[in-house]
Amino acid sequence: MQHIRAHVLVCGGTGCKSSGSEKVEAAFRSEIEKMNLQNEIMVVETGCHGFCEHGPLVIVYPEGTFYCSVKEDDVKEIVEEHLFKGRIVDRLLYREPLTQEKVPTYSEIGFYKKQERIVLENCGVINPEAIEEYVALGGYEGLAKALTEMTPEGVVEEVKKSGLRGRGGGGFPTGMKWQFAAGSVNDKKYVICNADEGDPGAFMDRSVLEGDPHKVLEGMAICAYAIGADEGYIYVRAEYPLAIQRLEVAIKQAEEMGFLGNNIFGSGFNLTLHIKEGAGAFVCGEETALMASIEGKRGMPRPRPPFPAVSGLWGKPTNINNVETFANVANIIVKGADWYCGYGTEKSKGTKVFALTGKINNTGLAEVPMGITMKEIIYDIGGGINDGKKFKAVQIGGPSGGCLPEHLLDLPVDYDSLISAGAMMGSGGLVVMDEDTCMVDVAKFFLNFTQSESCGKCTPCREGTKRMLEILTRITEGLGREGDIELLESLAKNIKETALCGLGQTAPNPVLSTLKHFRNEYEAHIMEKRCPAGVCDKLANYVITDACKGCGLCAKGCPVNAISGTVKEKHIIDETICIKCGACMTACPFKAIVKA
DSSP states (O other): OOOEEEEEEEESSHHHHHHTHHHHHHHHHHHHHHEEEEEEEEEEEEHHHHHHHSSOOOEEETTTTEOOSGGGGHHIIIIIIIIIOOOOOGGBEEEEETTTTTEOOOOHHHHHTOOSTTTTTTTTSTTTTOOOHHHHHHHHTHHHHHHOOOOHHHHHHHHHTTTTTOOTTTTBBBHHHHHHHHHHHHHEEEOOOOOOOOSSSSOOOHHHHHHHHHHHHHHHHHHHHHHHOOOOEEEEEETTTTHHHHHHHHHHHHHHSSSEEEEEEETEEEEEEEEEEOOGGGGGGSHHHHHHHHTTTTOOOOOSSSTTTTTOOGGGGGGEEEHHHHHHHHHHHHHHHHHTSSOOOSSSSSEEEEEEEEESSSOOEEEEEEOOHHHIIIISSSSBBGOOOOOEEESSSGSSSSEGGGGGGBBSSSSHHHHHHHHHOSSSEEEETTTTTHHHHHHHHHHHHHHHOSSSSSSSIIIHHHHHHHHHHHHHHOOOOHHHHHHHHHHHHHHHHHHHSSHHTTTTHHHHHHHHHOOHHHHHHEEESOOSSSOOOOOOOEEEOOTTOOOOOHHHHHOOEEEOOOOOSSSSEEETTOOOOOOOHHTTOOOOEEOO
């Protein structure tokens, strides 16, 4: 009889795969076989652990030893020392960024200590392509309970009671949305999972689909039963090939096990699910544009009403929620609404998954209870700012969100608090910026994204965002003029009030929030022709410091001969000739040239 004494979990999410985790996994299997340990040690490919900054990740159970940045060449040492001799490989342990303290186990790492993993509970723990592992941890119990012990009305009421709000950005009460669809009388209804994750820096939905696809399928099935749907679609962008692959496997397995298909659990309830691959248009995250895309039309929003709950996909009543929303549902049905209400705040129940990116030590995926402060997320979980630099702002909510400055770090992260501060929860993208960030340039970056992704159907979004982007571009190039700030504010207000869909209505948010909290930077760009952060090249002055050794490489690299000086003496830059290309800074081996 085979006795497994240790499990080696190798992260198989997209982040770790891009760092070489497939080679690491193959090396483990090879080395274990060489030492004839294959009957004692099992290697498991999991989904994303969330700690993407330090991948590839390997966790050895039962100890829970956490190895990070594991390379193929490290595997032999782990097998020989840890798996065979029982000695931890100290050099591969995680170090806390502020203290450099080595942390041996998964549960002790600061990144995970303040997390509450409900949506991500199985990610990094199970093989996402093995339905047996999902079932072993309680998978499909929620669907079984809903179909055999509850009425559709009872399911809707339980979700309403839980206070679950849509995690796709709008924060609309999920149970109420289901109730609207359930109340529409029709012989055909649809359920749709919106997995068209398009925010820059966001990868929450992708990681859930890659790491725990059955949790999403189960949530969709419970929803379909509650509203009376017998068919559904998962709309996922084609740029997520691994998520699509694992969804395909999961759907096939669920059908074979009788969790999808006809007469599920002998209840008479039928459900067929399809995958629709999107072409990457950001606007297709808007539900009416998404449905148009599924129907084979160009992905463009339409006016509402009628809302999808009345007339959605092919004119039939339809309910749409995103990946994270559906991933909460099964636990709510199994453990009850009261259990779920134990997390979060009065008006924002449960947890939220955030993608931490930018100038932060611990980039990755974190699930936290609603109401936690931004400071806790950035410093306790994120490990603080890179290179010990000063925090400047955090962009929350992606291109639709807003920038929050340092004095709002103690703000509770919930729907209402963020809106009152001029930001929004969004789908969960969280980009941290340090003292070297130009906030005007940040606003231009996000507006450039939304302007490029505008479908062009309505004039306010198509033309208004273009005009705003032109003004921001002028400002960052030193051509800003008096009245530009007021013009930006006027355009932003008009676009928010008149654009057809959520993309246009929220596109001005990064501009408005940076104007609110960093107006002085706009004024410096316009009035003083100066970028305080030294980011905008056409406003930068290049200065040669006393660190100059007089090597002359800067002068050789200057395309307009703006630098002069003799060998072994400090050189100087003629500001009247300099075209601010930065070639001198690149050429200097002593880092003696800085932006001022």
